[in-house]
Amino acid sequence: MDGAAPLARFAAEEIGWPGSPVLRDVSLSLRTGERIVILGRSGAGKSTLLGAIRQRLEEAGQTVALVPQEHGLVPQLSVHHNVYMGRLDAHGTLYNLANLLWPFARERARTAPWIDTVGLSGLERRAVETLSGGQRQRTALARALFRGGEVLLADEPVSAVDPAQGAGLLDALGARFPTLVLALHDRDAALRVATRIIGLREGRVMLDAAPDALGPDDLAMLYAA
Numbered sequence: 231m232d233g234a235a236p237l238a239r240f241a242a243e244e245i246g247w248p249g250s251p252v253l254r255d256v257s258l259s260l261r262t263g264e265r266i267v268i269l270g271r272s273g274a275g276k277s278t279l280l281g282a283i284r285q286r287l288e289e290a291g292q293t294v295a296l297v298p299q300e301h302g303l304v305p306q307l308s309v310h311h312n313v314y315m316g317r318l319d320a321h322g323t324l325y326n327l328a329n330l331l332w333p334f335a336r337e338r339a340r341t342a343p344w345i346d347t348v349g350l351s352g353l354e355r356r357a358v359e360t361l362s363g364g365q366r367q368r369t370a371l372a373r374a375l376f377r378g379g380e381v382l383l384a385d386e387p388v389s390a391v392d393p394a395q396g397a398g399l400l401d402a403l404g405a406r407f408p409t410l411v412l413a414l415h416d417r418d419a420a421l422r423v424a425t426r427i428i429g430l431r432e433g434r435v436m437l438d439a440a441p442d443a444l445g446p447d448d449l450a451m452l453y454a455a
């Protein structure tokens with residue numbers, strides 16, 4: 231990807247929260263077409279790094295689709311409405327309010343293919359609070375797929391589904407978005423999907439390489455106690 235256009239350059243001495251830095255000396259350049267997977271132990275800073283990348287991309291004017299770790303769904307609303315929210319910014323407040331009260335057939339037709347892609351056809355009218363954890367996660371994925379854009383940022387996007395279903399969903403994300411930045415726990419899935427792996431450990435980016443340049447010890451090192 232050396233020849234591809236840089237989407238954003240990112241350099242920070244510290245990334246973290248007020249009074250508690252999480253990562254130090256982070257310097258990254260994100261390029262169109264990359265499929266970046268961030269790996270590291272729980273608490274290593276994957277979500278923190280994703281948040282910082284999001285901020286940088288939005289500052290650079292990129293359209294970013296998000297799948298947050300906690301999904302960010304509205305539980306009382308239907309699957310259709312939650313997916314529709316991926317493009318709230320495409321319409322004015324009155325249109326969005328009217329679609330909330332009396333969902334337009336044309337908007338149902340727009341969200342339906344993405345609801346189908348994640349395997350939730352037939353559940354469009356169900357309130358999200360009545361769904362299983364995996365179905366909720368798939369609703370969040372359908373919302374991001376519906377939104378589309380240059381980059382998808384997703385935090386553990388397939389953690390609540392089985393590995394085969396997860397592989398299919400990651401493929402769907404790869405087909406929809408030119409550029410992916412994913413935080414994953416599943417190392418096998420990471421090696422399958424990534425063109426670039428960023429490994430976090432002890433408050434630093436400990437590796438940043440293509441999967442085929444990595445040996446098994448490189449990834450094991452990220453998780454060693």
Ligand SMILES: Nc1ncnc2c1ncn2[C@@H]1O[C@H](COP(=O)(O)OP(=O)(O)OP(=O)(O)O)[C@@H](O)[C@H]1O
Pocket residue numbers: 247250252270271272273274275276277278279299413
């Ligand atoms: N809102 C917050 N305020 C203060 N500290 C936070 C906040 N969110 C996370 N942290 C801290 O930042 C560090 C990194 O957390 P982060 O969520 O980025 O890790 P992670 O690698 O995504 O973990 P996991 O795999 O468990 O989701 C942790 O020590 C965590 O306690």
